[in-house]
Amino acid sequence: MTDEVERARARERAADMLADAGVVLTDEERDEMEVVDYGLGDLESVGTEIVVYVNDDRYCAKELVLFPDQTCPEHRHPPFDDYPGKRETFRCRSGEVYLYVEGDGDDSESSDEWSVSPPMREEFYTASEEIHLEPGEQYTIPPDTRHWFKAGGDGAVISEFSSPSYDEKDVFTDPKIDRMAGRY
Amino acid sequence: MTDEVERARARERAADMLADAGVVLTDEERDEMEVVDYGLGDLESVGTEIVVYVNDDRYCAKELVLFPDQTCPEHRHPPFDDYPGKRETFRCRSGEVYLYVEGDGDDSESSDEWSVSPPMREEFYTASEEIHLEPGEQYTIPPDTRHWFKAGGDGAVISEFSSPSYDEKDVFTDPKIDRMAGRY
Ligand SMILES: [Zn+2]
Ligand SMILES: [Zn+2]
Numbered sequence: 001m002t003d004e005v006e007r008a009r010a011r012e013r014a015a016d017m018l019a020d021a022g023v024v025l026t027d028e029e030r031d032e033m034e035v036v037d038y039g040l041g042d043l044e045s046v047g048t049e050i051v052v053y054v055n056d057d058r059y060c061a062k063e064l065v066l067f068p069d070q071t072c073p074e075h076r077h078p079p080f081d082d083y084p085g086k087r088e089t090f091r092c093r094s095g096e097v098y099l100y101v102e103g104d105g106d107d108s109e110s111s112d113e114w115s116v117s118p119p120m121r122e123e124f125y126t127a128s129e130e131i132h133l134e135p136g137e138q139y140t141i142p143p144d145t146r147h148w149f150k151a152g153g154d155g156a157v158i159s160e161f162s163s164p165s166y167d168e169k170d171v172f173t174d175p176k177i178d179r180m181a182g183r184y
Numbered sequence: 185m186t187d188e189v190e191r192a193r194a195r196e197r198a199a200d201m202l203a204d205a206g207v208v209l210t211d212e213e214r215d216e217m218e219v220v221d222y223g224l225g226d227l228e229s230v231g232t233e234i235v236v237y238v239n240d241d242r243y244c245a246k247e248l249v250l251f252p253d254q255t256c257p258e259h260r261h262p263p264f265d266d267y268p269g270k271r272e273t274f275r276c277r278s279g280e281v282y283l284y285v286e287g288d289g290d291d292s293e294s295s296d297e298w299s300v301s302p303p304m305r306e307e308f309y310t311a312s313e314e315i316h317l318e319p320g321e322q323y324t325i326p327p328d329t330r331h332w333f334k335a336g337g338d339g340a341v342i343s344e345f346s347s348p349s350y351d352e353k354d355v356f357t358d359p360k361i362d363r364m365a366g367r368y
Contacts, residue, residue: 021206022205022206022207022277022278023206023277024277024278024319024320025320026320026321029320053273053275053322053345054273054322054324054345056271056324058243058271058347059242059243059244059271059273059345059346059347060243060345061245061273061275061343061345087240087242087243089237089238089243089245091237091245093206093207093208094206094208135208136208136209136210136213137210138237138238140238140240159245161237161238161243161244161245161345162243163242163243
């Protein structure tokens with residue numbers, strides 16, 4: 001478990017990275033920043049720091065912060081009820097991001113060719129098409145498509161624009177992961 | 185008419201303001217930046233510089249740049265067909281913004297109390313509730329609600345998160361305005 005002291009420290013560190021990228025937050029946004037360890041208890045290697053600007057029934061916008069070499073683990077956003085599943089656009093603001101997305105069936109790119117390695121529990125990283133994002137570059141992920149991403153050695157700030165987020169509906173490849181762990 | 189030389193100059197100036205706010209653009213985004221004079225031919229006072237990151241059938245994200253004291257004139261985003269009308273969230277990134285939104289019926293705030301004045305053709309500025317936005321502050325405008333906004337003396341950079349944009353459907357209060365003027 002990531003304890004409250006570590007979470008507070010992570011918030012401060014992420015807020016500093018956002019400030020360096022020119023992103024101004026209100027005090028309330030800083031205090032309410034989500035620190036997600038996905039229930040694995042190793043925030044430094046598997047985690048995401050998230051500021052949600054807006055998430056309503058029509059659209060969603062967030063900033064995602066990744067510490068150096070931190071990974072957001074593999075997941076997909078499935079359809080449910082009348083909702084076709086979340087589509088999301090990642091725009092790199094600072095640092096660099098290695099994004100891996102499910103390929104068109106043949107999974108031609110082998111993990112031998114990846115620029116970075118999954119953080120742990122490698123068997124649960126299967127999306128293999130590598131997309132490298134530098135500041136100003138962006139990529140859109142269709143609904144129900146497996147993806148994971150890892151920051152380069154300086155960390156990364158990523159703006160996410162999307163259809164509404166229903167985090168509790170996300171499906172992670174690693175069955176040990178609990179997206180809602182540590183929420184309060 | 186705003187000629188091509190003036191448009192190119194406006195793009196460069198807006199790109200500099202974005203860079204100062206920490207926003208990195210690709211060369212293509214810089215070249216394709218929209219310079220809107222609303223057909224009034226006085227870009228410095230009535231205009232908006234726009235970088236569209238994504239605009240699909242589910243969501244839209246843009247950066248809006250306003251030069252010092254530049255105004256985006258009054259308009260609303262009406263529903264049409266099956267579309268309930270555009271909802272939009274403005275987040276101030278740099279500078280300051282004076283946003284005026286249609287009140288709850290009684291239009292209690294008189295224009296005497298506004299912090300800034302409409303640029304010209306004042307009779308077409310009727311939304312009267314003033315919202316002042318500084319960096320890190322944001323406001324969401326419901327569909328079909330009249331609004332206009334003006335930058336402070338240092339200009340402003342505004343991130344817009346919204347449902348899909350159909351600019352050609354926007355309804356401006358001033359009948360002389362042509363949103364699509366000068367598009368190419
Ligand atoms: Zn995702
Ligand atoms: Zn609008």
